[in-house]
Amino acid sequence: MSTIGKVFISHATADVGLAKLVVNFLKEAVGVRDADIFCSSLPGHSIPLMEDFNDYIRDQIEQPSLVLALLTPTYFDSDFCLMELGAAWAKSLKTLAIVAPEVPFDLVTKTLGLKQAWRINDHTRLSEFRDAFKGFDLESRSSATWEGKGAEWRRRLPAVLRGLPASKLVSxxxxxxxxxxxxxxxxxxxxxxxxxxxxxxxxxxxxxxxxxxxxxxxxxxxxxxxxxxxxxxxxxxxxxxxxxxxxxxxxxxxxxxxxxxxxxxxxxxxxxxxxxxxxxxxxxxxxxxxxxxxxxxxxxxxxxxxxxxxxxxxxxxxxxxxxxxxxxxxxxxxxxxxxxxxxxxxxxxxxxxxxxxxxxxxx
Missing domain, CATH: 3.40.50.2300 (Response regulator)
Known part of the structure; x- marks a missing residue:
């Protein structure tokens, strides 16, 4: 049985650039340890060789401390992402919806209910985002490191968001x-x-x-x-x-x-x-x-x-x-x-x- 990561990054494969930005911010700015992050698209945080894909994903979503759902236009195109979101809801897992600008908040309430979500380009809530990890075994980060990584996040995020693919679904x-x-x-x-x-x-x-x-x-x-x-x-x-x-x-x-x-x-x-x-x-x-x-x-x-x-x-x-x-x-x-x-x-x-x-x- 594989070790369950404390943070499960639920994301669409097409949004790997955004997932990488979030994971690097967790490690470099918040202090979340490498071993405590599962992200299926990133080497070092993904599925080991010879593991069964479905079984390993099922293990990882079983009981993480926190699920971060990167809700982008392509996220809702993916049946696999919706299954992960459904599993988080069914197991009453602690879940934070990180919402891209193109995704309306009413779509979040239809999937996760009335839980508070974070509009990812609302930089005023970066400190609240960090506070979501207070119960974790974090590596120490100085205030200067936090401020520097926060400035880097604000600088890099717009380009990453512009590069997100559009949804293929048509109303x-x-x-x-x-x-x-x-x-x-x-x-x-x-x-x-x-x-x-x-x-x-x-x-x-x-x-x-x-x-x-x-x-x-x-x-x-x-x-x-x-x-x-x-x-x-x-x-x-x-x-x-x-x-x-x-x-x-x-x-x-x-x-x-x-x-x-x-x-x-x-x-x-x-x-x-x-x-x-x-x-x-x-x-x-x-x-x-x-x-x-x-x-x-x-x-x-x-x-x-x-x-x-x-x-x-x-x-x-x-x-x-x-x-x-x-x-x-x-x-x-x-x-x-x-x-x-x-x-x-x-x-x-x-x-x-x-x-x-x-x-x-x-x-």
Whole structure:
């Protein structure tokens, strides 16, 4: 049977940076001993080699002196974290909820009841946090050490909080709104297509050039199908300026990407993305119909496993609060080399994210 640690750090695997900051503060500022901290993501505080993961975690949550629950957006995405929180509640363990800025306090009361929690960026309560460990066998720390480590905590915390990943869960309200918008666009597109069908057929019969273009399009579709079967990455271009769009398409094609479509508006992009399911979406912020590429990506991220790259003259617009994550940024004018490098980096991150999701699904 493994030794039960006095402090159990309950956290999402994606929040390892925050967990490391908290553990270092406990050791360096508060004086909690190494052996008294269990944190599954950090070497020296994690699960020893050859131990059974589930059994060891169950032992550690059995009777710790204190459970620190790092409540972040991704914490509530994790079934394993919720099981740890449920175990702490069921065993009436002494639990301190450490709450990230993006997490509302009403979510804390729904999980832990009316227990007082600490908003982690409320530095006025650092001394109260230290007082939670008064009953522990602590290593001695001077007042000067405490003040210095407190200043270091206040300096480092903002960057760590900015690096926390966003929740992947989508509210039913947002999902219903997105689906309604998509359905509205589909109906409008179908009606427009029906209205224009007669004219298009007449033009096709009269124009030999049109027949040649259709043959070229068929050849391009066959080539795309072959590329798709070969497993090449797929890209969608959303760009209102024709010459810029052509430059993007030619650069990606030469780099052996399968460009599944080139569109100019949010409506066209949503229809094309849902039909073709691209891996990478390159989009301007200001689109041809006055809509926003930022709104486009926020609408598509809950529905598609893809990665967005903004190719824009206005990068400052990404500083607004509705900026999607994750993204890459390319400022116009761009070079072909920089474009290909950014796209390759984005695809690598996408593949790593998919691999991580598959591993977590097997846990």
């Amino acid at each position: 039913k309200k947002d999902l219903d709104a997105a689906l309604f918008e998509i359905e509205t666009i589909k109906r409008a597109s179908a009606a427009e297509a029906e209205r224009l069908s007669d004219t298009h057929r007449e033009l096709a019969r009269r124009s030999a050039r049109k027949r040649e273009e259709l043959e070229e399009e068929n050849a391009a579709l066959r080539n795309r199908l072959a590329v798709k079967e070969a497993g090449s990455p797929r890209a969608l271009i959303v760009e209102p300026e024709l010459l810029v769009a052509l430059d993007l398409q030619q650069t990606l094609t030469r780099a052996r990407y399968d460009v599944v479509g080139v569109v100019r508006t949010k409506r066209e992009a949503i229809i094309m993305a849902l039909a073709e399911k691209p891996d990478i979406i390159l989009t301007e912020i200001d689109l041809a119909d006055g809509s926003s590429g930022i709104d486009l990506i926020n609408a598509l991220y809950p529905l598609l496993d893809c990665f967005a790259i903004f190719v824009t003259n206005h990068p400052e617009k990404l500083l607004a609060g509705n900026r999607p994550e994750p993204i890459e940024l390319i400022t116009k004018p761009f070079s072909a080399g920089n474009l290909v490098e950014k796209v390759a980096t984005a695809r690598k991150q996408l593949l790593e994210r998919r691999a991580l999701a598959e591993r977590q699904a097997l846990r």
